[in-house]
Amino acid sequence: MKRTLATLLATFLSAGLILTGPGGARAQEAAPAFTKDPGQVKAGRYRLDPAHGKITWSISHLGFSTYYGQFTDVSGELVLDPKEPGKSTLSVTIGTGSVNGLNDTLNAHLKQPDFLDVEKFPQATFVSTSVDPTSPTTARVNGTLTLRGVSKPVSFDATFNQAGVNPVDKAYSVGFDGWVVIKRSEFGVNAFLPLLGDEVALRLEGEFKLQ
Template identity: 80%
Template structure:
């Protein structure tokens, strides 16, 4: 009996630390608890929603749905985070076939000549425990311009569906389309384009 109790005690003492070590990371809204490493954008949950004034009568909305990206994070050194994003311009979607065709034409995005837009970060400036200003270069229609956006950390942890470690952000900025050579119907069609950014990134190491 004593030998049995001793054996059970030894098994418990050895296995308990291993179990704790193997436990998955918990869901957190504290950016300091985020797992450091490289991440890749989940294309099913990475979208760019755009909006602009339509002749002063309404605000028109659409999306880019072909978005991919890579992110490097270190919660202890947030200013050293890096982000690179690619946007397939032909994925522009205003939920209207005729308008979509016009947006892809030379008047606007000219997707045949410029099938891809990119954003590459140059610096990250933390603005609060859960927000940062991401500065970088946006290249659209072959024109490269500095652009900054405000990012908000939402949460991180194992995704309830695929179980992969995931970190999520929202972002927001405004650009002037004329600065990238998109001059059609100015000034009656808005020059300022608001961009709402949504991203869920999966850990890759």
């Protein structure tokens, strides 16, 4: 019995060496190498992955609840300089017609002239003017938001998530989240004020691919 156990143990150990050893033909694939250290991120020009980039908005609904929706047509370009983050730049374009409040009637109304007026203003844009690091993994991104033809200075808080080779598409990727609150009245969206909230919270989520 002892001999049998010893033989089985030796067999399993040998199999493990074959699977994990540096020269084994069946060596296990190395785990993806991700980093949460911004200083280790590759510098360069990145493009927002449209499948993993969106903006979630929320607004007070008559004071009874907070209503949520999204913009799903979002494109963007990021020029990243990890060594000197303040030199990084960001530009984002939002297709206003992609607004989605999870209700067909509401979606149709949000596209009308008293709200986004998507026929006249099919796009909104944000172009950064400066980036102010606030910690090793966070920054204040300052820029100009243009919505309904009105341009205003806006600053949002960005958080670096991680970077590395995406195991699905093998593209080197970097991920960020962002947060900002704007007043819609400043951009000419005055419908149903003050019953519907003036302040609109925007949560930005994006994965960028190195070009």
